[in-house]
Amino acid sequence: MIEINDKSIRLKLGSFELMHKKDFPMFAVGYGENTYEMSHGNFNISKYYKIKIPLREFKVISKTSESYEILFYSHSGEELKCRFNISMDALNIEILSHSEQLNRFWIYIPASENEEIYGCGEQYSYLNLRSKRVPLWVSEQGVGRNKREIITHFANFKDDAGGDWYTTYFPQPTFVSSKNYYAIVHSYAYSEFDFSHRDFHELEIHEIPQKIEFGVGESLIDTVIKLSKNIGLPNPLPEWIYNGVILGLQGGRDVVMPKIMNALEKGLKITGLWIQDWEGKRITTFGKQLMWNWVYDESMYPDLPGMINQLKSMGIRTLGYINTFLALEGSLYKEASQKGYLVKKNNGEEYHVVVTTFPAALVDFTNPEAREWIKNVIKSNMIGIGLSGWMADFGEYLPTDAVLYDGTQAELYHNRYPVEWAKINAEVVQEAGKKGEVVFFMRAGNLYSAKYSTLFWHGDQLVNWSRDDGLPSVIVAALSMTMSGIGLTHSDIGGYTTLAKNVPDIVVTKRTKELFMRWAEQATFTPVMRTHEGNWPDENWQFDSDEETLEHFARMSKVHYALKPYIKHLVEEYTCKGKPIIMPLNLKYKVDNVEELKYQYLFGEDLLVAPVVESGQNVKKVFLPDDEWIHLWSGKKYSGGIYEIETPIGYPPVFYRLSSRWKDIFEKAGGVE
Amino acid sequence: MIEINDKSIRLKLGSFELMHKKDFPMFAVGYGENTYEMSHGNFNISKYYKIKIPLREFKVISKTSESYEILFYSHSGEELKCRFNISMDALNIEILSHSEQLNRFWIYIPASENEEIYGCGEQYSYLNLRSKRVPLWVSEQGVGRNKREIITHFANFKDDAGGDWYTTYFPQPTFVSSKNYYAIVHSYAYSEFDFSHRDFHELEIHEIPQKIEFGVGESLIDTVIKLSKNIGLPNPLPEWIYNGVILGLQGGRDVVMPKIMNALEKGLKITGLWIQDWEGKRITTFGKQLMWNWVYDESMYPDLPGMINQLKSMGIRTLGYINTFLALEGSLYKEASQKGYLVKKNNGEEYHVVVTTFPAALVDFTNPEAREWIKNVIKSNMIGIGLSGWMADFGEYLPTDAVLYDGTQAELYHNRYPVEWAKINAEVVQEAGKKGEVVFFMRAGNLYSAKYSTLFWHGDQLVNWSRDDGLPSVIVAALSMTMSGIGLTHSDIGGYTTLAKNVPDIVVTKRTKELFMRWAEQATFTPVMRTHEGNWPDENWQFDSDEETLEHFARMSKVHYALKPYIKHLVEEYTCKGKPIIMPLNLKYKVDNVEELKYQYLFGEDLLVAPVVESGQNVKKVFLPDDEWIHLWSGKKYSGGIYEIETPIGYPPVFYRLSSRWKDIFEKAGGVE
Known part of the structure; x- marks a missing residue:
């Protein structure tokens, strides 16, 4: 519904409303400069x-009948011409x-005081997010992410790497309101949603921006589905x-195979x-790190294609690793460099970025030839040897002062770089005829x-229980x-980051x-279970x-496997x-304070999971919404309410709906058993 | 000189220029809100x-002939009416x-690329400050003040107390430009000079703001003098x-007197x-702290007036300590609280602030009766017992959400609070007839x-050599x-802050x-030499x-005393x-890079001081401007140039002008000797 008179504009879709009047203008415009x-x-x-x-x-x-073109302006001369396209929802x-x-x-956007706001991509x-000002910028997630954690300060001390509550690998300029509407801003520029x-x-x-979309649903879950x-x-x-x-192992065939046999x-x-080190490894002050030259390492994994086949015959797929960089020592770097496929500085030289401890070059995704080239590297060197998947790592490091092949401002491409990285990988899968495999x-x-x-994973958590960067944070993520609007996520079981060297014991x-x-118990009730040895495996x-x-x-x-029909259905x-x-919980039930209950979740409509996210917890207070519930392990029946549930190791509080x-x-x- | 035509305004005073045209407007206005x-x-x-x-x-x-009234406005309706009063300078x-x-x-203000900017109060x-954006807000100076120093992170960890390069007790909305002009903004609101x-x-x-002043000088030093x-x-x-x-001692009469005798x-x-503990002390996790009830402690200093007289007869003045707070346990707090002289919260209760480890109340300087009351406390309890001076500590802690007696917004009074504290102390001295004593x-x-x-002192430095918070920083301060425009400054010899408890050894x-x-050597060549035992004397x-x-x-x-006629003259x-x-150095000599030479200074026109501010430095590279110089200790003659000067302990590089x-x-x- 749109109402326009001389003085005001009012747009209404369900309980969502936009308005414009002199003392509540819909838009402001300006000019600014950022320093990154x-x-x-x-x-x-x-x-x-x-x-x-x-x-x-x-x-x-x-x-x-369906659209209005409206010019918004100030008397000082600033103008913005918009087209409003309105449908039912x-x-x-x-x-x-x-x-x-x-x-x-x-x-x-008019707001109400008790409104709740969700989304903005991956928030840990x-x-x-009501009451928050949320910056949207693709970056490392940060180590610690909370100034009240001493590890944050150590991560900040040398590398400004401590992060904050809002730092994320995956921001997204979308949100969902408890007033049953969603918003999508079509822009990859730095943004802040306040x-x-x-x-x-x-x-x-x-x-x-080019476009802003709002949509409404009949319920919160319907709104989320529409956004998705x-x-x-x-x-x-x-x-x-x-x-x-999926077992994350490394160290070469002779290390990996016996571990698999033992586990089986x-x-x-x-x-x-x-095997993230399929392409070789290096030892640095940060830990055991990878070679970043996307060719399989014959010394560590002799006849890797043969090993992959052998495993496949045992029902085990092999997965590798790739990222957006090329190590300067590698053959692929030399080729890409000669062909001019790498991101450059404004003096024309290649932009080499120190990610952790060594410099590396970035593939320029704005160059169609560079895209084809890296796609062919994946097709022949990874799919070609039989890999059934890989971690497609990074995507956060495009410097804002880089010079790109097609002339796009790097500041405006930075947030888009990981999307293009995903698209490249998707095209590889499609073109290699491996969709669904x-x-x-x-x-x-x-x-x-x-x-x-x-698929997404939640990145590099700390190997601890901290709210902002440990086990609890992957649930919020x-x-x-x-x-x-993103459904397929999982985490490194056990977390990833240990600061072990050059820091005092307290850290x-x-x-x-x-x-x-x-952590494994929590991961059981997610779509995918995968381990990571972490940056300091030993x-x-x-x-x-x-x-x-x-x-x-x-x-x-085995529990996870037993749930296969249900998970596959979800x-x-x-x-x-x-x-x-x-x-x-509030996507299905009436819940008063979602923020307080954020470490409980529904896994599909029929399972309620309240993972243990504190050390030493043998009994956990669990909120069960108004329904009939069966405790997964004991079969005991519960109705809605708050219960103290015993949680010995191996038996986190999980309930299913009686009527499922x-x-x-x-x-x-x-x-x- | 003022030139006005239809399209532009140009104001010129010497090499200082202000201008206004459509694409370079002189003013902008707006609306905003801060959260503190x-x-x-x-x-x-x-x-x-x-x-x-x-x-x-x-x-x-x-x-x-002398002034213009000009209305600046936007077509959207914002207006600002200004009067420009112009004189020769x-x-x-x-x-x-x-x-x-x-x-x-x-x-x-139009700027040039190689312009230098100085001032903004006490900067460490x-x-x-060219290339900096300088916030102006009265606060603690911070512990460490540099994210590359680990101590900064420890200070931040629990208390957000690490500070940054711009945090200062004494910001001032004034600056001086190498284009020989100064600016004064008459406002105590939060400001940023960019x-x-x-x-x-x-x-x-x-x-x-009410008023902005610009003034020009014939030279940089003339500009500084005019600002002063x-x-x-x-x-x-x-x-x-x-x-x-001035010896900073504490611990009571029986501790202090023998130390003086020994030193004499x-x-x-x-x-x-x-004696900062003239009013008693307490031991806290932060260190040995003071009682903050401004009455002399008879148990620690029995017959303090007698002791003061005795010392005076030996040529030694006694100084005490006071600050803007009243400890909740004290008799003065009770009186002030009953009389309603304390800063309040918006719910009408008193605002108690935890400064380091214990809560205290703040005297409300907007209440004329409270001012008189605290003045009388100083007059009778401090001057009355014979004290010749005191540290008038603090002034940074007025909370922005406090409620003040006269209705002034605390956010706008915060930066003014220390000025009123200075004024109160000045009035005490004046009214007690103790000016110049x-x-x-x-x-x-x-x-x-x-x-x-x-007199000012530079606050609480770290007891180290760090550029941002140690010995070197007091020179920049x-x-x-x-x-x-402020001439009378000195520092705590040896610095003040030790983080000694609850922190790992590396900190x-x-x-x-x-x-x-x-540090003592540097202080010798300042107006006043004074020691402080620090927060952890032992x-x-x-x-x-x-x-x-x-x-x-x-x-x-003795060196300092020997310089008395010169220092008194300065x-x-x-x-x-x-x-x-x-x-x-550039106030008297042509110097290319003042920032690089900032740890050397002229003490008056005739002494050049290049204090040793690094540990283990036996030889120091010293820049002597174009003049004839005599090395203070050896009498050796130097002309302008860069020299390696031997600097054994007790003999920092100091030179005087041959023609002095x-x-x-x-x-x-x-x-x-």
């Missing part, structure tokens, strides 16, 4: 605003033109991925072997990553991805047995560090219809 | 700008009125202050005993503190104060013997920790005529 300092993928961004002018005046230029605002020299844009600390004001939300975009469909759904996961865990013997359900997983992303990447955190086991507890751990992990892998419901998989059509599956999973 | 978080006097300030509109249009309203811009609902103000890290743009300086004020006179000159220091060092015996020239020294300040406070910094001695090296230190310190006290030249005392009329004094000082 990058340290190892972490950014310090200084913003300078030269002007910020509300566009208080407007004039309807033309009108059809969506409003598109296209920016048709604007006065020159504007590069900052604000849109104001807060689920409800939900901290009482009466309005202010979306700040550091360019004039709007930004695009990926292909279903391959069938094999549900058959157990102990009953671990293994569906994949993920090969899976690649990414951490970095932005708008439209959802439809290209086959999964939920915020869901609320951003060293090593993955404990308990953490590994609790310092951290592994799945086979002792018999008890291996037995526990084997049992959890994945298909998402990839076909956009239905969320890992959900906050998957009851038999759940009974089987709950009875696994 | 205070932790122990450290502030985290979030700025939100709702609008920022350049005022591109103007209209001359009236004109006389000054330009005043008075803001006569402005449209409602504006609370942000910007003025643009950078002298030349010198980072190539073509303009942008001064941002978080209110509409403009903001006000204090009274000369008391005669007694030149007679040696070793030849230390003592002119003052500063009593000295009080402050660290916090702002515009007009200069004329009220008798003194020079930036000079460039802000603990203790004052070493070498640091104490080098952990740190003191003036009498061994014989060698005491002998070295005694010798430096102080009088400042207090009467505004002539700077501690000067960067104070040659005899310098010879005597150089020959002290």
Whole structure:
């Protein structure tokens, strides 16, 4: 519905409303300049605003039954011409033109005080973003991410790498409101979505965006589904991925194969072997690191194609690793450099970036030939040797002062770089005829990553229990991805980051047995279970560090496998219809304070999971929404309420709905020994 | 000179120029809101700008031979009416009125690329502020003040107390340009002076200020002198202050008196005993702290008036301590609380602030009765018992959400609070008839503190050699104060802050013997020498920790005393005529890179001091400007150039001008044994 008179504009879709009047202008425009300092993928961004002018005046230029063209302007001469396209459940605002020299844009959305806001991509600390000002910039997630954690300060000390509550690999200029509407801003420029004001939300975009979309749903879940469909759904996961865990191992054939044999013997359900060091490794002060030359290392993995076949015959797929860089020592770098496929500095030299400890070059995705070239590298060197998937790492490091092949401003391409990286990988899979068989997983992303990447993982968590960067944070990450329309996510079981060298003892955190086991329990109730040895494998507890751990992990892998029909169904419901998989409770039930309950989730509509995310917790207080619930492990019946649930290792609080059509599956999973 | 035509305004005074045209408007106005978080006097300030509109249009309203009234406006309706008063060497811009609902103000000043900018109050890290954006907010100076120093992170960890290069007790909305002009913005609102743009300086004020002044000088030193006179000159220091060092001791009569006797015996020239614990003490996790109830402690200092008299007869003055707080346990707090003299919260309760470890109440300086009351406390309890001076500590802690007696917004009074604290102390001295006899020294300040406070000290440095917070930083602090028109500064010899408890060994910094001695050497060539035992006296090296230190310190006290006629002359030249005392070399000589040479200074026109500010330095590279110089200790003659000067302990590089009329004094000082 649109109402326009001389003085005001009012657009209404369900309970969503946009308005414009002199003292509540819909838009402001301006001019500004940012300064970006990058340290190892972490950014310090200084913003300078030269002007910020509300566009208080407007004039309807033309009108059809479905659209209005309206000129917004200030008396000082700033203009913004927009087309509003209105349907039953969506409003598109296209920016048709604007006065020159504007590069900052604000849109104001009326807000209510008790409104809840979700999304903005992958958020690790807060689920409800009401009261927050959320920067949207692709970057490292940060180590610690909280100034009250001493490790954050150590990460900041030398590398400015400590991050903050909002630093993320995967921001997305979308959000969902508890007023049952979603918003999508079509821009890859640096942005800030400001939900901290009482009466309005202010979306700040550091360019004039092409388009802003709003859509409404009949319920919150319907809104999320519409958003998911709007930004695009990926292909279903391959069938094999549900058959157990993907084991992250490394160290060469002679290390890896015996570990697999031992694990199989102990009953671990293994569906994949993920060898990130398939292309060789190097030891640095940061840990065991990879070679970054995307050719298999014959000394570590002699006859890797043969080994891959052997494993395949045992029902185990092999996965590799690639990222957006090329190590300067490698053959691929030499070739790419000669052909001019690498990102450059403004003096014409190649831009070499120190990611952790050594410099590397970045492939220029704006160069169509470079894209084809890296696609062929993946096709022949990875798919060609039989790999069924890979981690497609990084995507956050495009420097803002880089010079790109097609002339695009790097500042405006930075946030898009991981999306193009996903698209390249997706094209490889498609062109190689491996859709539905090969899976690649990414951490970095932005708008439209959802439809290209086959799977996401939550990045490099600390190997601890911290809210902002440990086990609890991957739950918030999964939920915020869901609320951003993205369904397929998982994490490194046990976390990744240990700061072990050159730091005092009080900072060293090593993955404990308990953490590994609790993390595995949580991962059991996600679409994909995958381990990572971490950056210092020898310092951290592994799945086979002792018999008890291996037995526990084997049992959890069997529970996960027992849930295969249910999980597969959930994945298909998402990839076909956009239905969320890992959900906050309020997508199905009336819940008063979602933020307080954010470490509990629904895994599909029929499982409620309340993972243990604190050390030493034998009993956990669990909120069960108003329904009839069966405790997965004991079969005990519960109705809605708050309960103290016993949670010995191996038995996290999980409940299924009594009325579920998957009851038999759940009974089987709950009875696994 | 003012040129006005239809399209532009040009104001020119010497090499200073202001201009206005459509594409370079002189002013912008706007509306914004800040969020202030205070932790122990450290502030985290979030700025939100709702609008920022350049005022591109103007209209001359009236004109006389000396002034113009001009209306600046935007077509969107924002207006600012200014009166420009122009004389030969000054330009005043008075803001006569402005449209409602504006609370942000910007003025643009054309800049040149190689221009240098000095001042902004007390700056510890950078002298030349060109390329910096300088926030002006009274706060703790911070511990470490540099993210590359691990101690900064420890200070941040629990208390957000690490600071940054710009955090300061004493910001001042004034600056001096190498184009020989100064600027004074008459506002105590939060401000940012932005010198980072190539073509303009942008001064941002978080209110509409009353007045902005510009003045030009014939030279840089003439400009500084004019600024000094403009903001006000204090009274000369008391005669007694030149007679040696002020010893900072504590622990009660029985501790203090023997230390003095011992020091006198070793030849230390003592002119003052500063007992900060005259009002009692407490032991906390931060260290030995004071009682903050401004009554002398009879148990620690029985018959303090008698002791003061006794010391006076020996030529030693006694100094005490006071600050803006009242400890909740004290009798004075009870009285002030009953009378309603304390700063309140918006719920009507008293605002109790935790400064370090215990809560305390703040005296409300907007209440005339409270002012009289605290003045009488000082008069009777401090001057009344014979004290010749005191540290007037703090002034940075007025919370922005406090409620003040006279209704002033605390956000706009925060920066003014230390100025009123200085004024109160100045009135006490005046009304007690003790002008030129009593000295009080402050660290916090702002515009007009200069004329009220008798002396400043640089605050709480770390007991180390760090550039941003150790010995070197007090030199930059003194020079930036000079460039802000403030001449009378000194520091705690040896620094103050040790983080000794609850931190890992790598963070603990203790004052070493070498640091104490080098700091004493630097202090010798400042107006006042004063020691402080630091927050953890027992952990740190003191003036009498061994014989060698005491002998070295005694010798430096004699050198300082030998310089008395010269120093007294410098102080009088400042207090009467505004002539700077501690000067960067470019106030007298042509110097290419002042920033590189900022740890050398002129002490008056005839002494060049290049203190040793690094550990283990036996030889120091010294730049001597083009002149004829005599090495103070050896009498060796030097002409302009760069020299490697030997710097054994006790003999920092100091030179005097061959042609100085104070040659005899310098010879005597150089020959002290």
